[in-house]
Amino acid sequence: MTASPTDGRLLKGELRRQELIEATLQLVAREGVAGVSHRAVAREANQPATAAAYYFKSIDDLLTAALTVCMDQDAERMRCLAESADGSPEGLTALAELLANVMGGPDRLLAEYELYLLAARRPELRTSTGRWLEALAGYALRYTDDPVRVQTFTSVVDGLLLQGLLTDTPPTAAEFEAVLRHVLL
Secondary structure (H helix, E strand, C coil), X not given: CCCCHHHHHHHHHHHXXXXXXXXXXXXXXXXXXXXXXXXHHHHHCCCCCCHHHHHCCCHHHHHHHHHHHHHHHHHHHHHHXXXXXXXXXXXXXXXXXXXXXXXXXXHHHXXXXXXXXXXXXXXXXXXXXXXXXXXXXXXXXXXXXXXXXXXXXHHHHHHHHHHHHCCCCCCCHHHHHHHHHHHHC
């Protein structure tokens, strides 16, 4: 059975769309949300000048798509980590290593937090940020059923990552782990 020409066009279109989203994240990391325009995104993605406007009617649509992709990927990583966590200290080690890894290449994280904070001004963006927070809470629930500790954990993880962006030497896996142990064990 062979794929129809339409299938190839749809696949190519989805690939272009993903490239535009990735280009948006690169622009946001480098220039902030204010640096995002349809033309700038298309240029960053090495696509025709009209490509971003073709796939995303507005800049808000583009920013929403970028935030959604990031939050969904982060939430999925956290859900996978939660599935393997058994409430033991070793599960916290794995999470601490993941957090330190994220800090190792901070450009993507910086773009995510720029978009994440945009959701504070735009409630329509909060659906995807909610999925991230739910995934964090799901991880914490592997260790405690105390709602205050779960809330503390979600706040601490966000705070540690954000503070890591504000320092010249981000936390190490050992430093992340020490804080996580304090909060959850």
